[in-house]
Amino acid sequence: MSQRPPLDRRQFLKAAVGAVAGAVGLSACSGELAADGSIDPAQWKPLPTTQPSPTPRAVEALTPDRALELLLEGNRRFQASAGVNPDQSAARRAAVALGQAPLAIVLACADSRVAPEIFFDQGLGDLYTVRVAGNILSDAVLATIEYAAERIAPPVLLVLGHKSCGAVKAAFTTIELGAHAEGHVQSLVEGLRPVIDHIMATEKDDIVDRAARYNAEYQLEQIRRRSPAVNRLHREGAIKLVAGYYDLDSGAVEILGAL
Amino acid sequence: MDRRLHISRRAALRLVGITGLGAWAAACRPMEPKPANFAYPTPTLRPVRAVAPADAIERLLVGNGRYALDLRLNPGRTEPRRTQIAAGQNPFVVILTDSDSRVTPEVIFDQGLGDLFVIRVAGLVLDDEVLGSIEYAVEHLGVKAIMVLGPERSGAVRTALAAVLEHQPLMAELDPLVEGLRPAITAAMHRSGDVWENTINENTLRVAERLAATGPLLHDFVAIGELKIVAGRYDLDTGLITMLKRPVGYVADETHEETADAHGSEHDPAETGHDEPTADAQDDGHSETGAEATPTTDAHGEATQVDSHDAATPTTDGHGAATPTAEAHGEVGHAEATPTPAAPDAGHGDLVTATPEATH
Numbered sequence: 081m082s083q084r085p086p087l088d089r090r091q092f093l094k095a096a097v098g099a100v101a102g103a104v105g106l107s108a109c110s111g112e113l114a115a116d117g118s119i120d121p122a123q124w125k126p127l128p129t130t131q132p133s134p135t136p137r138a139v140e141a142l143t144p145d146r147a148l149e150l151l152l153e154g155n156r157r158f159q160a161s162a163g164v165n166p167d168q169s170a171a172r173r174a175a176v177a178l179g180q181a182p183l184a185i186v187l188a189c190a191d192s193r194v195a196p197e198i199f200f201d202q203g204l205g206d207l208y209t210v211r212v213a214g215n216i217l218s219d220a221v222l223a224t225i226e227y228a229a230e231r232i233a234p235p236v237l238l239v240l241g242h243k244s245c246g247a248v249k250a251a252f253t254t255i256e257l258g259a260h261a262e263g264h265v266q267s268l269v270e271g272l273r274p275v276i277d278h279i280m281a282t283e284k285d286d287i288v289d290r291a292a293r294y295n296a297e298y299q300l301e302q303i304r305r306r307s308p309a310v311n312r313l314h315r316e317g318a319i320k321l322v323a324g325y326y327d328l329d330s331g332a333v334e335i336l337g338a339l
Numbered sequence: 340m341d342r343r344l345h346i347s348r349r350a351a352l353r354l355v356g357i358t359g360l361g362a363w364a365a366a367c368r369p370m371e372p373k374p375a376n377f378a379y380p381t382p383t384l385r386p387v388r389a390v391a392p393a394d395a396i397e398r399l400l401v402g403n404g405r406y407a408l409d410l411r412l413n414p415g416r417t418e419p420r421r422t423q424i425a426a427g428q429n430p431f432v433v434i435l436t437d438s439d440s441r442v443t444p445e446v447i448f449d450q451g452l453g454d455l456f457v458i459r460v461a462g463l464v465l466d467d468e469v470l471g472s473i474e475y476a477v478e479h480l481g482v483k484a485i486m487v488l489g490p491e492r493s494g495a496v497r498t499a500l501a502a503v504l505e506h507q508p509l510m511a512e513l514d515p516l517v518e519g520l521r522p523a524i525t526a527a528m529h530r531s532g533d534v535w536e537n538t539i540n541e542n543t544l545r546v547a548e549r550l551a552a553t554g555p556l557l558h559d560f561v562a563i564g565e566l567k568i569v570a571g572r573y574d575l576d577t578g579l580i581t582m583l584k585r586p587v588g589y590v591a592d593e594t595h596e597e598t599a600d601a602h603g604s605e606h607d608p609a610e611t612g613h614d615e616p617t618a619d620a621q622d623d624g625h626s627e628t629g630a631e632a633t634p635t636t637d638a639h640g641e642a643t644q645v646d647s648h649d650a651a652t653p654t655t656d657g658h659g660a661a662t663p664t665a666e667a668h669g670e671v672g673h674a675e676a677t678p679t680p681a682a683p684d685a686g687h688g689d690l691v692t693a694t695p696e697a698t699h
Contacts (some may be wrong), residue, residue, distance in 0.1 A: 173575070224461035
């Protein structure tokens with residue numbers, strides 16, 4: 081194959097950024113660089129699957145309860161409009177450039193108002209966030225969560241529904257009318273159908289928000305059933321499975337239940 | 340290689356300049372710092388109508404520049420913004436990116452609540468629900484721009500690479516990830532350079548191209564100029580977004596992909612036990628589509644496939660491929676079938692896109 085030029089662009093950039101970011105950046109950047117450049121299929125050597133994060137907070141063993149508490153603390157700061165926007169600087173970027181050790185896997189809606197990093201007041205490398213409309217468990221989402229649970233194993237898995245969810249509303253309208261949504265949107269309707277059917281059978285009013293709450297619990301249960309890695313971590317007590325509900329108006333995250 | 344060295348230096352120097360500028364700008368800020376929780380207002384007024392495609396991309400890149408230089412405004416994170424958008428969302432762009440915890444779109448584009456409609460799955464795998472989410476944003480929310488963003492050093496892509504190249508066994512639940520990335524791996528594995536990096540960039544471009552071709556909704560909106568789909572690469576070290584484009588003269592070669600897929604499935608059972616039934620079924624599907632052109636998928640069938648390529652590209656010498664072992668034959672065939680761009684360096688010097696160079 082080809083030989084690497086003596087001055088590799090990436091290394092040069094790293095050095096430049098590291099110099100600006102300071103000692104933290106340089107010490108974090110200098111280590112494994114040669115190992116990850118120019119990988120040849122013949123000489124492919126996988127790195128250790130769990131890369132230790134250089135950040136002190138992630139290195140200390142966080143219990144699931146403590147990790148959840150950190151998230152809720154951040155949410156209280158956000159509610160009070162007193163967020164500190166932590167872990168978003170160039171120094172943090174350099175610190176997590178070679179590995180991640182997030183606090184939690186978060187499955188949330190693609191809705192632009194439901195940005196977990198903002199309403200939990202977290203930053204780079206803190207939340208492994210999976211987002212799809214209606215926070216439903218599609219095959220790609222299941223693969224993502226399985227990957228994260230197996231290779232990264234954060235202490236918390238949080239499934240978040242939210243108020244005034246457009247996907248739930250669209251699914252409810254489509255199902256109530258017996259209609260068929262256009263294009264691939266129908267697959268969102270199908271993903272939410274068990275939830276909508278259940279809520280329509282038991283509730284009369286406020287169906288969209290009640291369905292969004294029930295949907296979070298339902299999808300969490302589906303993840304526990306279908307993801308072997310999550311199931312194993314859960315049995316070992318290494319992960320806490322939590323369903324939550326985000327209120328767009330107050331900014332509060334309500335814990336609906338934990339498995 | 341000399342050329343590449345020059346490009347590297349130029350890009351590096353440019354970035355040093357930018358970084359120095361950032362340090363200078365930071366030094367020029369008032370001595371009295373704002374409180375840590377100070378929230379600036381959203382930089383631009385929210386228009387009632389949707390943001391035009393080019394403006395949306397520009398706004399993203401400007402925000403990314405603020406973030407990369409550590410000059411973030413952290414807009415739209417406080418109570419006034421929350422009440423402003425509680426009744427309905429009006430995002431200006433759809434971001435499809437990896438779930439990686441270091442690739443938070445709201446942070447790396449310095450945007451706030453209600454600005455970005457964000458879909459995040461490992462490896463940017465497109466399934467029906469992901470497509471449905473994107474179509475929902477385009478159809479119901481009137482979003483006119485989509486950025487597909489592939490982060491450098493994606494762990495999910497590495498896992499898929501290990502599964503495909505080393506036949507490392509994985510749980511069946513990870514099949515959508517591996518199968519979603521397989522075409523990009525197949526296309527990138529014979530290019531020179533870093534396989535990991537090439538696969539990520541190839542996959543990002545492919546996802547963007549597939550979105551633009553997904554009918555009827557997205558394809559139609561792109562066709563009438565109401566929707567722009569771009570691909571980007573996020574650099575974990577500098578924090579900068581680089582736009583990805585195909586080299587000038589690049590022609591997507593479907594036949595080559597089919598050959599490569601048939602090649603992969605042919606060697607799967609021969610190596611270690613790759614025994615997920617769904618994966619095999621998928622591979623069989625690929626082989627059959629390949630078999631439309633060639634009735635068999637054995638070494639002979641591949642030779643026919645490669646020959647048809649040689650007929651299309653008269654400059655390559657098809658007769659050099661007549662080597663005794665089937666495996667070596669396949670390798671040579673691939674190298675020759677790789678499309679070579681007509682003008683690989685025309686104005687694309689600083690793109691990170693791997694130019695599909697044949698490896699001999």
